[in-house]
Amino acid sequence: MDKVKVEICCGTACYLLGAANMMNIEDQLPAEWRGKVEVEAKTCLELCEKENLGGAPYVRINGSEIMAQATPEKLLTRIGELVEGVA
Amino acid sequence: MLNGSTFIRRELMIRIVRAFDSGTLESELDRIPIKLRPKNEPSSRCCVYHDRAILKYRLMALLGVSVEEETDEAKPLSAYYAEKAWSHPGETSTPKTPLSVCGPACSGCPDARVVSTQNCRGCFARPCVYNCPKKAIEVVDGHSVIDQKLCIKCGKCITACPYNAIVKTTVPCEEACPVGAIKKNEFGVAAIDFDKCIFCGKCFNACPFAAVMERSQLIDVLAAMKRGEKLVAMVAPAAEKQFPGKIEQLLAACAKAGFSDVMEVALGAEKTTAHETAEFIERMEKNPKTFMTTSCCPAWVNLVWKHLPDLVDHVSLTPSPMVYAREIVKAKDPDAKTVFIGPCVAKRSEARRKDVDYVLSFEELGAILAGRKIDVIACEPWPVPRPANPTARNYSRSCGVTDAVLTEATSKIPGFKLDAKQINGIDRKTCTMVKLHASGKIPVNFLEVMACPGGCQNGPCSLVK
Structure with a gap:
């Protein structure tokens, strides 16, 4: 069973536009998901330039899925779906 | 806390920096409102045209133009920019009134x-x-x-x-203003009475329509950097934990962004502590029954000057950490220009009085770093000659100044007693409280006042509260 890989963009643009609120996302994971999720703070993923700035903050999930305008709530919901899926 | 107002402000700042750096700002400026609110797409207000009109005013404020001073509604943003970029090179432009109300954005909230x-x-x-x-x-x-x-x-x-x-x-701006300086005018739109305003920035944060705007010096700083002027970044102690990484990494990021030199304002705070302690001891020797109040919070100093004239003599004459930081920079290089970087609106009014050339907020610094693709955590820590001492780095927190003065005084006079009180955040009750202290009804000899609850890191332009 692979872990859900969550990469939070901590480039300064994403940080200013909301990533600062997701820095502690690991602490917000329910106990039963711990160990099934791997969270990493990344330097700029360059999505704010390739995609669009208004879509920041960006999060990359499992290497390919891009979440735009990510919020802690949106991210936790998506992680939940994936964890339930792999569990 | 991030919300729609902070998001759009920061997004526009980053767009401005990017366009400035690619040399396309003048041609892009007038297109930004249309790009962000294309027709047939959802609007935040009644229609995209209203949204675009307000985006134009927001960009004007970011160019440092007062929305209240607009005389020609047909004047495009590119024309404001051209005036800004090519006139008075080398001259500084700290605005006299750092806040500005955008009438068309004001919702004219019904009276409380x-x-x-x-x-x-x-x-x-x-x-x-x-x-x-x-x-x-x-x-x-x-x-x-x-x-x-x-x-x-x-x-x-x-x-x-x-x-x-x-x-x-409620009318959120009126509710937030501690001095009754913001009121609806004859057109039912909020307006600031600048004779009363202390620039605490509370209305700026309180307005849910983001109608109160800060007049920025972002373009002035970018243009001065491009002209090759030596700009020294003076980073306020409140920067701790505002960006990911350590304060030394933030200093390195500033250097990478184009500042010729960087320093912590906490080094200035060390001097403030030494002077303020000496001043306090002297005042107490002259008259043990009097009290002294702190001078480093500019909104508090403005409050005393404009609303509590009886207290003027009680305000410490010691210059603020920013002023000492400027002295340190100028002693090293008299030609260098100084840029204070902090979370404060009122510092813009103090900077104007004290010859600090520019003030940037943490948001504006963040926009420069974002626009220039500099990640603070990816920077090697700046080799500071020596880190500022911990009490000075703690200046931005409520009780920080008291603590620094007490530590300094006890090191000079063992057993020194400080009868200190703190006013942690200015609101309407503050004036009454202060008068009680002044009249001796609440005994105190050292009164620390911070306009923002908790201290500067909760300032109106901080990134993380």
Whole structure:
């Protein structure tokens, strides 16, 4: 069973536009998901330039899925779906 | 906390920096509002055209132009930019009034009232009627009605009602302003009375329509950097934890962004501590019954000057950490220009008085770093000659100044006693509190005042509160 890989963009643009609120996302994971999720703070993923700035903050999930305008709530919901899926 | 207002402000700042750096700002400026609110797409207000009009004013404020001073509505942003970029090279432009109200963005919130809502069950006990000291409440057709002519908005009925049926509507900017400086004008739109305004920035944060705007010096700083001027970044102690990484990494990021040199304002705070302690001891020797109040919070100093004239003599004459930081920079290189970087609106008014050339907020610095693709955590820590001492780095927190002065004084005079009180955040009650301290009713000899609750890191332009 692979872990859900969550990469939070901590480039300064994403940080200013909301990533600062997701820095502690690991602490917000329910106990039963711990160990099934791997969270990493990344330097700029360059999505704010390739995609669009208004879509920041960006999060990359499992290497390919891009979440735009990510919020802690949106991210936790998506992680939940994936964890339930792999569990 | 991030919300729609902070998001759009920061997004526009980053767009400006990117366009400036690619040399396309002048041609892009007038297109930004259209790009962000294309037709046939959802709008935040009544229509995309209203949104675009306000985006234009937001960009004007970011160019440092006062929205109130607009004389020609047809003047494009590119024309404002051209004036800004090519006139008075080398001259500084700290605006006299750092805040500006954008009339078209103001929703003209109805005056504060206490009203009974549909939740009213017209109950038998009627605690609202019984508790109203002005007999302003009647039950008509099974529903409580408040006579607005009699109501004094005391709120007793609000707490008395078990159904939460009575609410108070507010005008958020008026509610937030500690000195009654923001009021609706004859057109029903908020306007700031600059004779009263202390630039605390509370209305700037409070307005849910983001109608209060800060007049930025972002473009001035970018243009000065491009002209090759030596700009020294003076980073306020409140920067701790505002960006990911350590303060030394933030200094390195500033250097990478194009500042010729960087320093912590906390080094200036060390000097403030030494002087303020000496001043305090001297004042107490002259008159042990008097009290002294701190001078480093510019909104507090503005409050005393504009609203508490009897207290002027009690304000410490010691310059603020920013002023000492400027001295340190100028002693090293008299030609260098100084840029204070902090979370404060009122510092812009102090900078103007004290010859600090530019002020950037943490948001504006963040926009420069974002625009230039600099990640603080990816920077090698800046080799500071020596880190500022911990009490100086702690200056931005409530009790920080008291703590620094007490530490300094006890190191000189063992057993030194400080009868200190702190006012942690200025609001309408502050003036009453301060007067009580001044009259001796609450004994105190050292009164620390911070306009923002908790200290500068909760300032109006901080990134993380």
